[in-house]
Amino acid sequence: MQAISQYQQLISDYFTALHLNKEPKNLYEPIEYILHLGGKRMRPILTLMAAEVFDVDCKKALAAATAIEVFHNFSLVHDDIMDDAPLRRGNETVHEKWNINTGILSGDAMLILAYQHFEEYEPKIFRALAKLFSKTALEVCEGQQYDVDFETRDDVTIPEYLKMIEYKTAVLVGAAMKMGAIVAETSEENANLIYDFGLNLGIAFQLQDDYLDAFGNPETFGKQVGGDIIENKKTYLYLKSIEFAKSDEKEQLLHLFSIQPDDNTDKINSVKEIFNQTGASQATQLAIKEYTFKAFETLEQMNIDAGKKALLKVFGENLMDRKV
C-alpha cells in the first residue's frame, strides 16, 4: 500500500491528463475550473486503496476513482446553486463566477463525463461499476432532497437525519471503496464488506463534521466554527439536544434557533452550553465512536491478510482522529 500523498499524486497526474480544454469553451471551462480547485481527493484515494487491498495495481482503478471525483464535483456545483453559496474551497463557485445557467449545464455535462470514465473497463466490470454508480448517484440526489425538505420541517427525527447523511454523504464513500473492489474482481462478499466499511466511516465522518462545526478548534478548523449554529441547521447535536432537553432548555434552544443576530458570539456560546448541558455533545461523540467501531467490525470479517486490515484501520483512525 502506498502513502496518501502518492495516491494524491497519481490522481493529480490523471486529472492533469484529462483533455477538458474542448469546445464549446463556455461548457468545459467551468468544468476544468472546479476540477482543478483541488480538495483533499478523499473519495478517489479510497477507490485506489480498496483496489490495492484486494491485490491489484491501484492504477487499474484510476478511471473509476476519477468517475467518483467528477461526480462529487458535479454534486457540489449543483448544490452550490441550490444553497446560493458564493464560495467553494475558498474560491468563487461556478454559478457565481459564470452564472446559474452555466452551473446547471456544465454540471449536467460532468455527470455524463463521470459515466464515461467507466468506458475504460470491459463489459462485465463496466456494467457493475455503472450500476453501483447510478444507484449511489440517485441516493445522493435523494439525500440532497431530504436535506432541503428538513429545512422547513420541525419534526425531523434522529433516524431520518441519519438516513439523510447516509444518502447525501456516506453512500458515496461506500461506493468509492466498493468500486476498487469491483475493479479488483474480488468476491462479492468482500466488495459488500468494504462498502459497509466505507458507509459507516462516512456516517461517522459526517457526524464528526457536525461536532467539529460547534466544538472544533477555531485555529485549525477550516470553516467558521459555529457556522451550523449561525444558520440554524438541525444537525445531530441539535436534534439530540431537543430530544434530551428539559422544557426550559428546549424553549431556550428553539428561541436561539429562531433568531439571526448581527453578532453571533452570544448565540453560539449559549447553544454550545445547551449542547453540553443536555448531554447531546457526549451522545454525538458516542455515535461517532459507534459508527467507527461498526466500520472496524466489518474489516474483521473481510477475507484479506491482517496487515491490510491494520492499514485500513489506521487510515480510519487517522480520519476520525482529526481535530480539524
Added chain:
Amino acid sequence: MQAISQYQQLISDYFTALHLNKEPKNLYEPIEYILHLGGKRMRPILTLMAAEVFDVDCKKALAAATAIEVFHNFSLVHDDIMDDAPLRRGNETVHEKWNINTGILSGDAMLILAYQHFEEYEPKIFRALAKLFSKTALEVCEGQQYDVDFETRDDVTIPEYLKMIEYKTAVLVGAAMKMGAIVAETSEENANLIYDFGLNLGIAFQLQDDYLDAFGNPETFGKQVGGDIIENKKTYLYLKSIEFAKSDEKEQLLHLFSIQPDDNTDKINSVKEIFNQTGASQATQLAIKEYTFKAFETLEQMNIDAGKKALLKVFGENLMDRKV
C-alpha cells in the same frame, strides 16, 4: 412492423408501470409530472421501429426507448429553467410549478434514471448502449451551449448553425434509432447506417421546424407562427437571408431583428417578405429536401429487405410532409 399508435400504446403502458411514486416525494413527483405530460414520444417510437427493422421483437427495446425519452424530458426540464419558459406542452414547466431548485435536482435524478434503464440488458449490450448514450447526451449539452452562445453572437455561420442543431436535436434521433439496432444485435454497419438515417432526418426535421415557424399555417401549426421572429432568433432562414441579402435588405433585416414592438404583425410580415425576396425561403426548403434525401440514401445501403426500407421511407416522408 406495427402502426405508430401501437408503438405509442406500448410505450404508454411501460411508462405507467414505472414506479415513480417513491420517497422523497419532492424529488419524484416532478419527474412523474413531466413524464406523464405526454408529447408525441417520437424518439422512443424510433427505437422500437429500429429494433423491428432488424428483426427482433420491439418489446426487447422498450427499456432503451424509455432511457431515450427520460433523457429527452430531463433536457426539457433543465432547458426550460435556462430559457425561463413558463409553459411546456400547454402545462406549467417543472420550475414554474415547483421552483428552480426542484427543477435542477429532479432533472439530475432523471438523467441518472435514464442510465438505469440500460440495466435491463446483459453486459455487452449494456456497455454499447450506455456508451452511445453518454456520447450523445454530452453532444446535446454541447448543442445547448452553442445555442446559448449564439444568442449573443452576430457572426454565426451556417455551418456553425447546422452543427448546433445537429448536436442539440439530431444526434438524439440518430442515437434513438441506433439503440434499436444495438438491442437487435445487427451488424455495426447497419447500426451506423440507421444512425445516419436518424441524424439526417433529425436535421431535416429541425430545419423544417424553422421554416414552419415562419411559414406554417396558423390554424394547424401548434405554436405561435412567427415566434422565432418575435424572439429575434437566428434560425437557418435568418442566416441564409443575411448571406443572400443585398445591402439594403440586410440593413432592414438587422433593424427588424433589433426591435421588439408591442404589436409584432408588421415585423413578422416584413421579415417574411425579406426571407422570400432574398431566396432564403427556397434555400431552406432545398436544404430540408437535401437532408431528407441524404437520409433516404443511407437506407439504400442498409442490409435489410426492401419492404422494411419502404416502411422507413414512408415514415420519413410522413414526418417531412407535415404542415404542422
